[in-house]
Amino acid sequence: MNSPAATLALVRPEILALAPYSSARKESKGGKVWLDANENPATPHAGAPLLNRYPEPQPPELVARLASLYGTAPDGILVTRGSDEGIDLLVRAFCRAGHDAILITPPTYGMYVVAAGIQGAAVRTAPLVAEKDFAVDPAAVIGAAGPDVKLVFLCSPNNPTGRNLARADVLQIVDALAGRAVVVVDEAYAEFSAGESLVSALPSRANLVVLRTLSKAFGLAGARVGVTLAAPELIGVLQKILAPYPIPTPVVSAALAALTPDAIAAARRSAADLVAGRERLAAALLRLPYVRTVWSSDANFLLVAVTDSARIMQLARAAGLIIRDRSKDVPNTVRITIGSPAETAFALEVLSRG
Numbered sequence: 001m002n003s004p005a006a007t008l009a010l011v012r013p014e015i016l017a018l019a020p021y022s023s024a025r026k027e028s029k030g031g032k033v034w035l036d037a038n039e040n041p042a043t044p045h046a047g048a049p050l051l052n053r054y055p056e057p058q059p060p061e062l063v064a065r066l067a068s069l070y071g072t073a074p075d076g077i078l079v080t081r082g083s084d085e086g087i088d089l090l091v092r093a094f095c096r097a098g099h100d101a102i103l104i105t106p107p108t109y110g111m112y113v114v115a116a117g118i119q120g121a122a123v124r125t126a127p128l129v130a131e132k133d134f135a136v137d138p139a140a141v142i143g144a145a146g147p148d149v150k151l152v153f154l155c156s157p158n159n160p161t162g163r164n165l166a167r168a169d170v171l172q173i174v175d176a177l178a179g180r181a182v183v184v185v186d187e188a189y190a191e192f193s194a195g196e197s198l199v200s201a202l203p204s205r206a207n208l209v210v211l212r213t214l215s216k217a218f219g220l221a222g223a224r225v226g227v228t229l230a231a232p233e234l235i236g237v238l239q240k241i242l243a244p245y246p247i248p249t250p251v252v253s254a255a256l257a258a259l260t261p262d263a264i265a266a267a268r269r270s271a272a273d274l275v276a277g278r279e280r281l282a283a284a285l286l287r288l289p290y291v292r293t294v295w296s297s298d299a300n301f302l303l304v305a306v307t308d309s310a311r312i313m314q315l316a317r318a319a320g321l322i323i324r325d326r327s328k329d330v331p332n333t334v335r336i337t338i339g340s341p342a343e344t345a346f347a348l349e350v351l352s353r354g
């Protein structure tokens with residue numbers, strides 16, 4: 001039942017039937033004189049390598065390093081412009097405008113609803129349980145996933161609450177919805193968590209997709225490199241609707257530089273430092289008189305409940321400290337990203353004035 005064929009049957013039929021654009025770089029490899037893509041023979045910008053040429057649609061070296069980083073096969077990987085593009089591609093591949101729906105578990109990351117809105121897909125909800133530290137309720141998700149729901153977005157660690165969803169709960173949802181819906185687990189913040197990634201569950205579950213990114217733990221938010229991990233058949237569908245040359249050449253260079261063994265080790269050390277900073281900041285915030293709750297976090301930010309979020313936002317803004325009001329998601333809360341030790345010390349000094 002949980003076969004690639006059963007998952008492919010959920011894809012929009014017109015996408016399955018679509019003949020994708022066949023770019024010059026896809027059609028011909030090798031050779032020594034390239035006159036097939038209407039490129040300019042010269043690079044007018046000295047020092048910029050090969051910018052007169054279109055990039056590889058999916059640069060093999062980058063795909064190979066990401067496959068090794070996540071412990072998966074290269075054909076189960078799609079590199080996109082941030083994981084935001086992965087979200088968009090999934091909604092476009094599975095949801096027919098005016099017919100199909102996604103399901104989200106609020107409070108959660110805002111782009112799932114935006115991508116659905118752009119595609120004309122409805123949004124169903126099964127809220128996280130606030131009284132249980134924002135745990136997911138598998139029975140509620142499975143119950144709310146009616147026949148029109150093609151995609152379920154779960155975010156773990158979740159933004160803005162910072163908590164991991166329990167692995168057993170996620171797998172219960174994935175298994176219950178096999179052949180009915182695809183479950184997308186957004187792991188943008190996984191490197192800051194001690195929990196096991198759902199990537200290890202991919203081989204046995206064709207209706208599971210995992211999203212990762214180099215924007216957070218690898219510090220490359222400006223480069224826009226996201227990774228969609230899924231069964232090769234599903235990656236093939238997403239490849240059909242991906243733009244012809246999505247990853248610019250300078251971005252490939254930046255990502256390759258961030259994925260050498262030394263750079264990966266440095267990113268891991270930096271993530272560990274941020275986690276230690278997170279715990280110190282959480283303890284310090286709890287001592288402030290107006291702080292009601294600091295939820296324990298598996299990410300690089302803290303969700304903090306205060307007596308009056310508008311007052312804290314104003315206090316912060318006046319001092320030049322930019323934090324995020326999340327009161328629309330969870331009443332009277334602010335979200336604080338863990339910065340450098342100096343940035344965190346500044347944040348604490350400002351917030352202590354309240």
Ligand SMILES: Cc1ncc(COP(=O)(O)O)c(C=O)c1O
Pocket residue numbers: 081082083084085109155158159186188212213214215221224225226
């Ligand atoms: C949960 C979650 N998913 C995805 C993203 C987008 O990441 P990317 O920079 O890879 O597009 C973010 C960004 O904040 C996020 O919080």
